[in-house]
Amino acid sequence: MINTIIFDLGAVLIDWNPHYLYHTLFTDEQEMKDFLANICTSDWNEEQDAGRSLQEGTDLLVAQYPEHEANIRAFYSRWVEMLGEPLHGTVEIFRQLKASGRYKVYALTNWSAETFPFALERYDFLNWFDGIVMSGAEKMRKPSPAFYQLLLDRYDVKANEALFIDDNYRNILAAEKMGIKSIHFTSAEALETALKGLEVL
CATH class of the missing domain: 1.10.150 (DNA polymerase; domain 1)
Structure with a gap:
């Protein structure tokens, strides 16, 4: 589940x-x-x-x-x-997942703590997350298993109850080794199909 x-x-x-x-x-x-x-x-x-x-x-x-x-x-x-622009197709999927009320939604991102405030200022949807774990603040990054574990521990998430979405296949493999079901992101359309296949969307 x-x-x-x-x-x-x-x-x-x-x-x-x-x-x-x-x-x-x-x-x-x-x-x-x-x-x-x-x-x-x-x-x-x-x-x-x-x-x-x-x-x-x-x-x-x-x-x-x-x-x-x-x-x-x-x-x-x-x-x-x-x-650049928000990737509107994926943002719409995020909006639907959030609006369903069925999921907690988090971000796990490799991002400098010094540049991330610019993104927060530009993209309103970053405020929709229930939590953001950012590598620059934590001094670790994907694909380190400790970085994934930090999110799981901080928000009391069980690996087998989470779904991870990333465009970098290296990061997908690391998540799957920890027992986190994952989707390798290639497009919003493919993501929507995968999520429907899992009955998440």
């Missing part, structure tokens, strides 16, 4: 993409892709999501790649320009 829904945020409910910013800073598409693949990488950004300060993360890269200083510093000084 599922009584708890746990959402990831980025690329599930919120369209966040560094390309939105860096398209304004690079004239060459391939140069932009190379910069994001090799300098301001996902792995580097995840260290800030896990609690490293934006200043420390930025200074580390500037010391390594001084010739790219301006573009490195832009990553966080202009971070809000990476935020």
Whole structure:
């Protein structure tokens, strides 16, 4: 019996993409892709999501790649320009789940504590959650089992009564190893079909 829904945020409910910013800073598409693949990488950004300060993360890269200083510093000084629209189809599913009154709904997100306030200000639906567990505040992140366990313990959730939704398959595998039923998010339409199949929606 599922009584708890746990959402990831980025690329599930919120369209966040560094390309939105860096398209304004690079004239060459391939140069932009190379910069994001090799300098301001996902792995580097995840260290800030896990609690490293934006200043420390930025200074580390500037010391390594001084010739790219301006573009490195832009990553966080202009971070809000990476935020896009809510992913309306998924937000509507969230609204229906919440309105049903059948579920507690939580967010488990890899997100910097320093940038998360900008998201809270922009997206009203973040206030619908019964609780948000954010990696930057907790100094741990997905796919660490301890991060999932923190949410379960904090909100008295049983793993076998929860359903986890995330776009990153690595995070899905980690949740399933803990006995949490999971849906790998690819689109709102596929999510709706999966939820109906589980008789959750």
